[in-house]
Amino acid sequence: MSAAPPFDDLILAVARHRDRAAFDALYRHFAPKIEAYVLRLGSDRSVAEELVQDVMLTLWLRAETFDPVQASAATWVFTIVRNRRIDRIRREARPAPDPHDPAMATLPPPSPEEEAQVALDGRFVRDAMKKLSPEQTEALRLSYYEDKSHSEIAEERRIPLGTVKTRLRAALAQLRRSVKETA
Amino acid sequence: MGLPGHHPQDDLLFGYAGGGLREARSLLVATHLAYCPSCRERVAAFEAQCGAWFDETPSVSADGHLDAILERLHGRLGAEPRASVPPPRPRPATAEAVPEPLRSWLDGPVRDRVWTAMVPGVWVSSWSRGTGGSLARLLRMAPGVTVPAHRHEAAEMLLVLEGAFRDEYGRFRLGDLIQYEPGSDHHATGDEAGECICLLLVEGEVVFLDEPGPTA
Known part of the structure; x- marks a missing residue:
């Protein structure tokens, strides 16, 4: 592997140097994706444009919180879009655990076996995702990424509601099996 | 055996x-995540x-x-003001303090609530969070008492x-998240130990089986 992906570097340049050229390059790459995503989820044009501004401004202000070890640039930007959408469009809070919470340190520590299992958990999900059929993957994408109800998916893909439910159930069973096989 | 044994479904x-969960459900899942490194990984x-x-979306604009x-x-x-490092949070006063995000949402110790008795030995908090038909509350069971x-x-x-309880499906302890299917019934009993x-x-109607409750 060579250098880090370019968008990681651009976010780090914003974090370290307030690099406006890097910000512009990030904007050109991500702004159309943000707008397309928010429109897909059913907002109108003016709301989508406002969210583009909101997300990109958040990226500028919070670039220091980006950790390329934890997440890719696209995943990090997606989580900002998700959180700002919940805040601005749905007008709800999004509760999240706080990794610096001192109360977390008082919880019972995992055993060595449990710790070994935890280290593998994320990989099992990623491996299982790759083994799904294209139809199952699409069902997951529409349901969880595009936040669509089962009946909306059926209508959009012109398939029976029962087929949507079957595909989702099979896909989730596949993901769950990835845990059980190693348990 | 420190970690939770019962997890939210995928x-x-x-x-x-993905961001589709509403507030009350998110609060339960996020608080379970504080207890569960496995689910954090997932x-x-x-x-x-x-x-x-998100990355597959074309980067073109019309x-x-x-x-x-x-x-x-x-x-x-x-x-715009730059993001600043948040000040360190005050250490929870007691060892039994619940983790974030619930602690901030409760805005005070778990036990420091107004409680309404459902039956002797079983209480629900007047504190609640969520919207419409999806509400998060606290449920408190005295040792050995069964929820109707x-x-x-x-x-x-x-x-x-805090503590533990059992029902038809198993025994549950700190950090466990248990999901019950719609239409199911169960008899939760608090542990004898405390x-x-x-x-x-709770979402939608709850029908108590030994009295003529509303039918959906």
Whole structure:
């Protein structure tokens, strides 16, 4: 592997140097994706444009919180879009655990076996995702990424509601099996 | 054996990662995540999948309107205050303090509530969070007391915050999240060893089985 992906570097340049050229390059790459995503989820044009501004401004202000070890640039930007959408469009809070919470340190520590299992958990999900059929993957994408109800998916893909439910159930069973096989 | 043994189904974890879960459900899932490194890993993997889908979206824009927005943003970049490091949180007063995010949402110790008795030895908090038909509350069971038999027309979930309880499906302890299918009924009994406090999510009608309750 060579250098880090370019968008990681651009976010780090914003974090370290307030690099406006890097910000512009990030904007050109991500702004159309943000707008397309928010429109897909059913907002109108003016709301989508406002969210583009909101997300990109958040990226500028919070670039220091980006950790390329934890997440890719696209995943990090997606989580900002998700959180700002919940805040601005749905007008709800999004509760999240706080990794610096001192109360977390008082919880019972995992055993060595449990710790070994935890280290593998994320990989099992990623491996299982790759083994799904294209139809199952699409069902997951529409349901969880595009936040669509089962009946909306059926209508959009012109398939029976029962087929949507079957595909989702099979896909989730596949993901769950990835845990059980190693348990 | 420190970690929780009962976890949210992937439907909830993926929904939390993608942003589809509403507030009350998110609060239960996020508080379980504080107890459960396994589920944190799964959520991170689901977020990465959403990030990959996000990255597949073409980076093209039909006309120049996004350029105009960039122009406007340029005017704001210097003006906005930079993100600052949040001050360290005060250490929870007692060892039994619940973790974030629930602690901030409760705004005070778990036990420091107004409680309403359902039956002797079983209380629900007047504190609640959520919207419409999806509410998070606290449920408190005295040692050995059984919650009256009831059936849920929609989803019910419990997250154990203190103590333990058992029902037809198993024994549940700190950090466990238990999901009950719509239409199921169960008889939760608090552990003999001490009080059990749970974060409870109720959606839709709850029908008590030994009295003429409303039927959905």
